[in-house]
Amino acid sequence: MEEQGYIEIRVTNRDNSLSPKDIDINEVKDFISDIETFLYPNRKEKHNRPHISYDIEEGSAKHKFFLPITAVILFNGLTTEIKNRKSLDFLDYKRQSIIDKFQKKALSEGYKIEFNNSMSNNPTLIIDESTNYERIAPTYFESEFYLYGEIYQEGGKNPNLHMSTNKYGNITISATKEQIMDGEKKTYKPYGIKVRGKKNLEDESLFDLVLLEFIQYKPVFNKSLLDKVIDKASVNLNKITNVDTWLNDIKAKGI
Structure with a gap:
């Protein structure tokens, strides 16, 4: 089994009064969806992604995601690069939109959002009310x-x-x-x-x-061709002893 690690999004407000019970379930749902998209932007990647578990902890509100170390390395690299470049121009459109969403959330709610992970002792990226990484990807x-x-x-x-x-x-x-x-x-x-x-x-x-x-699709019915195909297939079809079992096997292989 691949080595496991975690990534953490720590959210604090202006007076440091935020706790997990203050986070609405819709906001929790957004955090989960946004982190999944940030790590696995396209449909195929999401379909094939590894198991990810989630927890929310005290310490303001810490959103923790437990997942394979390769995903932690990716997260660590991307957030560090954003911090160093102070730019989103190297990211694909979906990742840019996620970071921009965090920026808008920090501005509207007075949040400070820290991106941490099990590979680093310090936040790899901090977003607050003053952060302004522009999106330049085409829409x-x-x-x-x-x-x-x-x-x-x-x-x-x-x-x-x-x-x-x-x-x-x-x-x-x-x-x-x-x-x-x-x-x-x-x-x-x-x-x-x-x-x-x-x-x-x-x-x-x-x-x-x-x-x-x-x-426009205009199918042409050719009875002669259909009869020939049926005759050709009948040779092998007649060898099937249990038609129901054969059909169920075909359906299983097609799933």
């Missing part, structure tokens, strides 16, 4: 996107499409009159579209979308 990126959904409105004085999607909800896409009028009426039909636009790095929403092209 969005521009790219091309493929979207799928139902077009529920099209046209208008300034031509555009309104599409309902599972992933992004209802979105608006700028288009030309020629693009909208070309071919059949597309309202209330499922379509795929290729667009150019911007994606927000914080909430992953899309905006300033411009239509490039329509991509």
Whole structure:
């Protein structure tokens, strides 16, 4: 088992009267979520992260996280580098947003926030009301996107499409009159579209979308091809003695 350590976020207020019982559960939830994101910014890292346990202790309010030493080393390195550089420009967008959130919390609540860990005898970073590390990372990126959904409105004085999607909800896409009028009426039909636009790095929403092209999926049923595939598969399917067991095994392997 990998060596364990801890990281600690110690919070004090102006008159040093803060204690764990003063911390609302929503604030505790924010601390836990923010530290997890600071250590593991993207979805894949969070999914594969190691076990982390949490405790809140006296001494003002100490938020302690117990986790593998490799994560402590990462935390120690990042917070030390912020302190030395007095800048957030080397961090990715999500980590910058977490530190900025701590800065705003310190300013609004009169907090002093100390970042400690089991590798250091002194705080590696201190954030208080006077701290001002600017965020310079972009808040969005521009790219091309493929979207799928139902077009529920099209046209208008300034031509555009309104599409309902599972992933992004209802979105608006700028288009030309020629693009909208070309071919059949597309309202209330499922379509795929290729667009150019911007994606927000914080909430992953899309905006300033411009239509490039329509991509409509039109499956063609080929009975002759289907019969040939069934005949080919039947040779091995007939060898299966217990169909239910075989199907359950397939499902288990797919999970």
